Amino acid sequence: MLTWEEDVNAHALRKRGWTISAIARHLDRDRKTIRRYLDGTATPGVRTPAPDLFAPFEDYVRARLAEDPHLWARTLCDELEALGYRQSYQTLTRRIRNRGLRPPCPACTSATGRANAIIAHPPGEETQWDWVDLPSPPAAWGWGTTAHLLVGSLAHSGKWRGILCEQMDQPHLIDGLDRICRRLGGLTGAWRFDRMATVCHPDTGRVTASFAGAAKYYGVTVAICPPRRGNRKGVVEKANHTAAQRWWRNIADEMTIEQAQHNLDEFCAVRMDARPRDGADGPSTVAAVAEAERLRPVPQAPYPATLTAARTASRQALVSFRGNRYSVPPELAGTVVEVSMRLDSGTIDIASAAGIVIARHRLAAAGTGAVVRDHGHVVALDAAAMAAANTARPHRRKERIPPGPEARAAAEKLRRGVDTGPDTATGSDKPISSSQSNSDTSDSTITNLAAYERAARGRNTLP
Numbered sequence: 001m002l003t004w005e006e007d008v009n010a011h012a013l014r015k016r017g018w019t020i021s022a023i024a025r026h027l028d029r030d031r032k033t034i035r036r037y038l039d040g041t042a043t044p045g046v047r048t049p050a051p052d053l054f055a056p057f058e059d060y061v062r063a064r065l066a067e068d069p070h071l072w073a074r075t076l077c078d079e080l081e082a083l084g085y086r087q088s089y090q091t092l093t094r095r096i097r098n099r100g101l102r103p104p105c106p107a108c109t110s111a112t113g114r115a116n117a118i119i120a121h122p123p124g125e126e127t128q129w130d131w132v133d134l135p136s137p138p139a140a141w142g143w144g145t146t147a148h149l150l151v152g153s154l155a156h157s158g159k160w161r162g163i164l165c166e167q168m169d170q171p172h173l174i175d176g177l178d179r180i181c182r183r184l185g186g187l188t189g190a191w192r193f194d195r196m197a198t199v200c201h202p203d204t205g206r207v208t209a210s211f212a213g214a215a216k217y218y219g220v221t222v223a224i225c226p227p228r229r230g231n232r233k234g235v236v237e238k239a240n241h242t243a244a245q246r247w248w249r250n251i252a253d254e255m256t257i258e259q260a261q262h263n264l265d266e267f268c269a270v271r272m273d274a275r276p277r278d279g280a281d282g283p284s285t286v287a288a289v290a291e292a293e294r295l296r297p298v299p300q301a302p303y304p305a306t307l308t309a310a311r312t313a314s315r316q317a318l319v320s321f322r323g324n325r326y327s328v329p330p331e332l333a334g335t336v337v338e339v340s341m342r343l344d345s346g347t348i349d350i351a352s353a354a355g356i357v358i359a360r361h362r363l364a365a366a367g368t369g370a371v372v373r374d375h376g377h378v379v380a381l382d383a384a385a386m387a388a389a390n391t392a393r394p395h396r397r398k399e400r401i402p403p404g405p406e407a408r409a410a411a412e413k414l415r416r417g418v419d420t421g422p423d424t425a426t427g428s429d430k431p432i433s434s435s436q437s438n439s440d441t442s443d444s445t446i447t448n449l450a451a452y453e454r455a456a457r458g459r460n461t462l463p
């Protein structure tokens with residue numbers, strides 16, 4: 001391919017009478033190339049397109065992807081190779097992408113690819129709920145690889161709060177609903193969920209009988225989102241994104257669960273509630289708009305669900321639960337126990353692995369670091385610790401401890417039996433030779449090495 005400068009020079013030299021061979025040598029180009037540009041069959045700066053080897057297969061690819069928009073390009077390449085396609089898989093994917101051969105699937109098109117209607121949320125009408133999976137919680141929490149955050153958001157003002165939970169079962173859900181509603185300042189008329197199994201039957205969207213009792217207790221209606229329509233509860237979805245990206249990323253490894261929960265509450269109050277909003281009287285904030293919502297008061301006591309959690313008792317016979325420690329009998333130290341708490345009561349029960357309740361304590365305020373002990377457990381623990389205590393002085397690393405009387409007596413017995421044993425044939429104390437041992441006794445063989453020594457004395461030099 002010639003540049004415009006070379007094309008101008010070639011035409012000028014041709015008009016001066018230069019031959020095509022001379023022009024090709026002068027421009028260091030091929031003669032056929034120079035001839036094509038002088039004849040006008042080639043344009044400077046424009047390459048001659050290579051033959052399109054994909055064109056014969058384009059109609060087949062377009063038809064197959066119209067039938068199945070999710071067909072793998074690798075599967076399609078296998079079909080084309082059977083039809084004579086000889087180019088690479090990477091060339092096929094590039095052709096499909098550049099020519100727009102794969103149509104969008106209407107059934108799978110996300111909310112970004114279609115029109116969205118604005119849903120009106122009157123004040124005090126709806127609270128939206130959702131779970132967020134938070135990866136890699138601090139190892140000291142003992143929650144494994146994933147922590148769970150229940151997020152509740154007022155649909156009108158956008159005010160939201162969250163509760164950290166170690167499980168996503170129904171008792172933890174109800175406990176989180178109650179605690180978040182108290183943080184939000186009250187109850188709305190409806191609660192909106194996606195199709196979580198702890199609230200409804202995922203296939204039909206009908207509310208389960210166990211959750212219906214909780215909804216009636218709080219006096220709210222339950223709204224279930226249509227399947228695969230996450231944007232229906234977009235307010236809480238945005239809160240989920242904020243909680244994961246702006247808050248969870250900054251949680252330090254040394255934080256306890258209670259410290260992280262306090263940090264989240266502070267983050268929501270300081271950062272999230274200060275976001276600008278358009279109020280009825282002009283520019284406002286999320287906190288001001290939320291105060292104007294007509295929220296109903298939360299019942300004085302939570303719904304009476306029973307929350308359970310497995311714990312391991314420490315060596316001091318203490319069980320950790322929500323930032324506090326509760327005593328158990330010393331026999332259960334180091335074992336796994338089950339802590340159960342009825343949400344509307346002020347006590348917790350601790351049961352053994354067999355399901356027998358062995359301790360009941362008053363519930364201390366979460367995160368206060370209180371140690372709640374039963375007097376009987378304290379007395380039993382002291383008695384067990386004193387019984388197992390060892391008063392003997394431990395050995396020092398470099399202490400001198402020579403053999404004792406028993407060890408010396410055993411060593412003397414070994415010496416008599418090996419070195420100075422009596423002659424079983426003559427009764428004398430002379431050493432027994434190997435020949436005598438083999439012929440006269442049946443005891444263990446004792447070899448006298450003196451004969452070997454005398455025989456070796458004369459063989460110190462070569463003969």
